[in-house]
Structures are given as C-alpha cells and as structure tokens.
Amino acid sequence: MKFIDNYQADATADLVYRACPMHLLEPMELMKDLKKGQVLEILTDYDGALEDIPAWCAKNGQEFIGISEDGCDDCYKLYIKKLS
Amino acid sequence: MKRAYMDHAAATPVRPEVLEAMLPFFVERFGNPSAVYDLGSEIKEVMEEQRGKVARLLGARADEIIFTSSGAEANNLAIKGMAQATYLKRGKHLIVSGIEHHSVLNSARFLEKFFDFEVTFLPVDRYGRVDPERLQKAFSPATVMVSVQHGSNEIGTVQDIPELVAMCRAAGIPFHTDAVATAGQVPVDVQELGVDLLSISGPALGAPKGIGALYFRNKLRLVPQLNGGIQESGRRGGTENIPGIVGLGRAAELALRELEGKAAYLAKLRDRLIAGVQKAVPHVFFTGHPENRVPGHASFCIEGIEGEALIFMLSSQGIYANTGSACASKALKTSPVLGAIGIRPDLAQGSIVFTLSRDNREQDVDYVLEHLPLAVEKLRSFSPVWRKKMAEGAGV
Numbered sequence: 024m025k026f027i028d029n030y031q032a033d034a035t036a037d038l039v040y041r042a043c044p045m046h047l048l049e050p051m052e053l054m055k056d057l058k059k060g061q062v063l064e065i066l067t068d069y070d071g072a073l074e075d076i077p078a079w080c081a082k083n084g085q086e087f088i089g090i091s092e093d094g095c096d097d098c099y100k101l102y103i104k105k106l107s
Numbered sequence: 108m109k110r111a112y113m114d115h116a117a118a119t120p121v122r123p124e125v126l127e128a129m130l131p132f133f134v135e136r137f138g139n140p141s142a143v144y145d146l147g148s149e150i151k152e153v154m155e156e157q158r159g160k161v162a163r164l165l166g167a168r169a170d171e172i173i174f175t176s177s178g179a180e181a182n183n184l185a186i187k188g189m190a191q192a193t194y195l196k197r198g199k200h201l202i203v204s205g206i207e208h209h210s211v212l213n214s215a216r217f218l219e220k221f222f223d224f225e226v227t228f229l230p231v232d233r234y235g236r237v238d239p240e241r242l243q244k245a246f247s248p249a250t251v252m253v254s255v256q257h258g259s260n261e262i263g264t265v266q267d268i269p270e271l272v273a274m275c276r277a278a279g280i281p282f283h284t285d286a287v288a289t290a291g292q293v294p295v296d297v298q299e300l301g302v303d304l305l306s307i308s309g310p311a312l313g314a315p316k317g318i319g320a321l322y323f324r325n326k327l328r329l330v331p332q333l334n335g336g337i338q339e340s341g342r343r344g345g346t347e348n349i350p351g352i353v354g355l356g357r358a359a360e361l362a363l364r365e366l367e368g369k370a371a372y373l374a375k376l377r378d379r380l381i382a383g384v385q386k387a388v389p390h391v392f393f394t395g396h397p398e399n400r401v402p403g404h405a406s407f408c409i410e411g412i413e414g415e416a417l418i419f420m421l422s423s424q425g426i427y428a429n430t431g432s433a434c435a436s437k438a439l440k441t442s443p444v445l446g447a448i449g450i451r452p453d454l455a456q457g458s459i460v461f462t463l464s465r466d467n468r469e470q471d472v473d474y475v476l477e478h479l480p481l482a483v484e485k486l487r488s489f490s491p492v493w494r495k496k497m498a499e500g501a502g503v
Contacts, residue, residue, distance in 0.1 A: 041341030042331060
C-alpha cells in the first residue's frame with residue numbers, strides 16, 4: 024500500500040458510512056465524468072476499500088495513486104487517476 | 108349516518124390519483140430496482156423520477172432525498188444517523204424541543220441511554236414556541252445537532268424555523284426539522300427554512316402508510332440505521348417499497364400543485380371550527396398558537412371531561428377526531444406536549460384535536476358544532492367532580 028500526502032483532486036466521492044459496495048459503485052460512475060489525467064479522491068471508512076480500489080484500478084486500466092490519512096479522523100482518502 | 112372524519116394527522120385515505128399511479132407496480136411492474144436487467148433498471152428509473160418529485164415539493168435536489176418507511180423512520184435516521192456520524196468530531200450533546208413527536212424524543216433518549224449522550228429538552232412557551240435565546244444558551248462545543256418540529260401534530264403551532272436555523276448555522280450546528288404535520292399544508296422549502304435535515308410522511312400527503320422520506324443537505328454524512336446493501340445509495344438498506352415510493356411521488360406532485368389554495372381553504376374551515384367550539388362549549392381552552400399554526404389543525408382542552416370518552420361518544424355520531432397523542436392517550440398518561448405548554452394534568456385529560464383535509468366541507472364543521480356541545484354536556488353530567496366544581500363556581 025502506497026501512503027502519500029493529500030493530493031489535489033478534481034472530484035471527491037464521500038462514501039463514509041455508506042454500505043459496501045458503494046465504495047466501488049459511486050467512483051465507477053464519477054470516473055465516467057472525468058477526463059483522462061484527472062484525479063478522483065475517495066473518502067471511505069470501509070477497510071475493504073484498501074484492497075478493492077487498487078484491484079479495481081488494476082483491472083480497469085486506471086492508476087491507483089495512493090492513500091492518505093491526513094485530515095480525515097474517521098476515514099481513508101484514496102486517490103485514483105483516470106488513464107482510459 | 109353522516110360522517111365527518113377529522114383525524115387526518117392519524118390516517119388519510121389514499122388519493123385515487125395516487126392509487127392509480129401505484130397499481131401497476133404491484134403486479135405488472137414488480138422488478139427490483141437493484142437488478143441489472145431491464146425489468147429492474149426501468150423500475151430504478153421510475154424510482155428516481157419519484158425522488159425528483161419529492162425533491163421539488165421540498166425545494167431540494169433529488170440526490171438529497173432518502174426514501175424511508177415512515178416519518179418516524181426518517182426522524183430516527185436523522186437524529187441517530189447524524190449523531191452517530193458526528194460525535195467523534197464534536198461530542199455527545201443533542202438539543203431537541205420538549206414538544207417533539209415520540210420518534211424524535213425517543214431517538215434522543217436512545218442516544219442518551221445507549222451512547223451516553225447528554226440531551227437538552229428545550230422548554231417552550233405557552234403556545235409551544237421555542238425561545239431562540241434559550242436555544243442559543245443550550246449550545247455547547249459538543250452539540251452535534253438541534254431538532255425542532257416545524258409544526259406540532261398535537262397543538263398545531265408552527266415554529267419560526269429560519270430564526271432558529273440562523274443561530275445554529277452561526278454556531279456550525281446542523282438543524283433537523285420534523286415537517287410531517289406541515290408538508291403539503293404550507294410551503295416547506297428547505298432552502299427558505301435553511302434546514303440541514305427534514306422529515307416527511309407519505310400518509311399526510313395522501314400517499315399510503317408505509318412510506319416517508321428524509322431530506323438531507325448534500326454532503327452530510329449519516330450512519331445508516333437499517334444496515335443492508337446499496338439501496339438509497341448505501342444509506343438505508345432494504346429493497347425499496349416501489350408502490351409506496353410511486354404513491355409518494357404522485358402525492359408530492361399533487362401537493363405542490365394544490366398548495367396555495369389548500370392552505371387558505373383549510374385555514375377557513377379551521378377558523379370556523381375554532382370560533383364555533385369556543386362559542387358553543389363553555390370552559391374550553393384553545394391550545395397552540397392562534398395565528399402561526401398548521402392550516403387544518405384545531406386543538407382544545409375541554410374541562411371536566413376525558414378526551415377518550417369524548418372521542419368515543421363523537422364517533423358514535425360519525426365524528427372522528429383524536430386526543431392528540433395516541434401513545435399518551437392509550438396509557439391514560441398526560442401528554443408531555445400539553446405538560447410542556449403548562450396545561451394542568453386534569454385539563455390535559457380533556458384534550459381533543461381535529462385535523463382537517465381538503466375532503467372536509469363547511470357542513471362537516473357545522474355537524475361537529477352541532478354534536479360536540481351535546482356530547483360535552485352529557486359527559487360532564489356524569490362527572491361528580493365537574494358538578495361539584497360548578498357548584499363552587501370554578502372553571503378554566
């Protein structure tokens with residue numbers, strides 16, 4: 024798992040307290056609206072997202088940038104870049 | 108026998124237009140909106156259309172609406188969901204008015220009992236209004252939210268929500284209002300009210316029982332109170348009640364269209380009833396605010412009688428009303444709302460509430476005014492306490 028500082032994102036999906044698998048479904052929808060090279064920030068309190076999001080990126084040809092815990096007491100921040 | 112049904116806060120008939128809209132969704136269009144095939148995805152589209160209709164009634168965005176099973180569930184989700192989502196950052200203090208519906212009061216007590224929250228139950232004045240200064244004094248750095256009912260189902264008073272919201276907003280405290288008694292009767296616009304969360308109930312709009320909704324301002328986090336899957340974007344588990352949702356959407360559409368004329372119509376009937384009761388029944392105490400009240404709501408405490416006996420006697424004449432608080436009434440307890448506005452326990456026993464709808468006519472009101480004084484007189488004639496009181500020349 025790659026830990027990073029907060030990253031400048033183009034859009035945010037706040038999925039804290041939302042049931043699984045919203046941590047995958049909503050980012051998938053939001054990615055459709057992003058342009059190539061743009062970054063999506065995903066806020067989630069679901070531990071399973073730490074495996075699911077990088078795996079989804081690998082499977083779908085997107086870049087998993089990393090994870091940050093800065094400024095989010097009760098959640099993780101995951102960053103993904105749209106490549107295709 | 109003539110029938111004058113005036114207990115619309117308890118139950119309303121489903122409007123024919125609403126039923127007609129719902130019917131295809133019981134048998135022909137039965138798909139699960141979470142299913143990926145066309146029978147499901149087309150239902151998902153229908154559901155989102157209804158979300159838009161409810162949002163339009165409330166001046167909200169469609170993605171700010173969560174469908175629930177009732178106004179009570181919406182209140183539970185608002186209070187518990189918000190408190191549980193924010194206490195780690197803010198603390199464990201909650202403020203609710205003392206005259207809230209049981210679904211708000213008991214959600215607050217639940218947090219107090221099981222999560223060690225401190226709850227401030229705000230006192231109200233004799234009309235049931237929250238004093239803004241007292242609200243502000245109750246704020247603490249640990250306050251997670253404030254909940255004050257928009258209109259009281261028991262005494263009809265409508266609160267000055269924007270004034271209360273302004274104070275909360277300045278302090279960064281989210282505000283919830285229970286608008287079950289007011290939505291569809293008066294304009295309920297979340298932008299004008301400024302609230303962060305707002306509950307409504309389907310039956311109050313002519314939709315069936317079993318459906319309600321919660322508005323939550325975009326970006327607010329809520330901890331689901333019904334754990335499940337991705338329904339309601341992962342905020343409320345359980346397969347959606349599609350016929351109910353379609354009913355609520357159609358009812359919201361009709362309510363928005365009819366809003367302007369409806370409030371004036373109901374207020375006219377209500378005022379005729381209030382004036383008539385005060386004229387025809389001696390020793391009656393009108394409850395709630397005389398002007399700032401729900402248009403179709405008339406409430407009284409009648410000295411020397413038991414409200415339940417009066418309701419029963421009136422029902423034998425085809426007149427249907429309520430004592431105001433079903434829970435308190437069945438347990439023969441004094442209503443906490445009437446206690447909070449300073450009504451003596453013996454007087455509170457004589458509570459009667461009429462809630463009108465667009466189906467009521469002036470003739471219904473006149474029918475009540477014909478039979479109510481007779482019923483009160485008869486019940487008082489059975490009461491030795493009342494006879495003694497009259498002999499001593501005492502009254503309200």
